[in-house]
Amino acid sequence: xxxxADGQIFSGNVRLIHAVGMHARPAVKLTKLAKKFQAQISxxxxxxxxxxxxKSVAKIMAMRAAHGSTIEIKASGGSDAEAAVAAxxxxxxxxxxxxxx
Amino acid sequence: xxxxxxxxxxxxxxDIAKGTADMVRQMVGSEVRVAFCGGNPDGxxxxxxxxxxxxxxxxxxxxxxxxxxxxGGAETNSEMAVEMLEPARRDHVVVCNAPIVEGAVMAATEAxxxxxxxxxxxxxxxxSAD
Numbered sequence: 001x002x003x004x005a006d007g008q009i010f011s012g013n014v015r016l017i018h019a020v021g022m023h024a025r026p027a028v029k030l031t032k033l034a035k036k037f038q039a040q041i042s043x044x045x046x047x048x049x050x051x052x053x054x055k056s057v058a059k060i061m062a063m064r065a066a067h068g069s070t071i072e073i074k075a076s077g078g079s080d081a082e083a084a085v086a087a088x089x090x091x092x093x094x095x096x097x098x099x100x101x
Numbered sequence: 102x103x104x105x106x107x108x109x110x111x112x113x114x115x116d117i118a119k120g121t122a123d124m125v126r127q128m129v130g131s132e133v134r135v136a137f138c139g140g141n142p143d144g145x146x147x148x149x150x151x152x153x154x155x156x157x158x159x160x161x162x163x164x165x166x167x168x169x170x171x172x173g174g175a176e177t178n179s180e181m182a183v184e185m186l187e188p189a190r191r192d193h194v195v196v197c198n199a200p201i202v203e204g205a206v207m208a209a210t211e212a213x214x215x216x217x218x219x220x221x222x223x224x225x226x227x228x229s230a231d
Binding site: 031036055 | 129130206211213215224228
């Protein structure tokens with residue numbers, strides 16, 4: 001699902017299977033995970049006009065992504081951009097499991 | 102654990118303060134220190150400066166403490182509590198201009214990533230920016 005775009009931008013798409021969409025708790029989990037990476041990470045509901053900073057919990061909560069929508073993720077900069085996309089795709093794909101750490 | 106900004110929740114109601122703290126712990130996790138206080142010493146509604154100071158001490162972190170408040174007196178008493186801290190600690194405590202529940206969750210989420218006190222305050226206040 002990951003494809004290397006021009007230069008150092010990595011991106012991925014994932015369907016939001018969470019029953020009630022991107023509400024508060026998933027938003028906190030997504031933001032906390034995003035903050036573990038150096039790369040700049042943006043997300044949007046597929047086709048939306050604006051990309052949202054994945055490290056901004058207020059903006060992620062406000063994006064109100066609905067159940068069944070597709071989330072686009074892109075990351076650039078830092079040596080961990082590719083890993084960041086993979087991690088966020090996995091988090092959403094696996095329906096925001098509680099952290100094992 | 103001491104590497105993250107601490108969060109203090111000050112409400113006129115102990116139930117609201119405790120409920121907000123519970124939400125923060127459940128949603129964000131245990132890596133951020135959260136303390137709360139609410140109600141007056143007689144068990145009624147109100148806030149008290151000594152209780153706020155105790156809560157600041159409980160949540161204390163070298164990175165500082167962000168306080169989230171509800172209505173008027175909670176803010177003025179929190180400011181008074183900050184002024185009564187030793188000068189060396191005073192600059193490491195801020196009262197956020199943010200809604201108490203949402204502000205606490207967002208501040209704690211930001212704090213969990215190891216952000217500075219200024220960043221934590223800015224994120225909490227993003228909600229009241231527009």
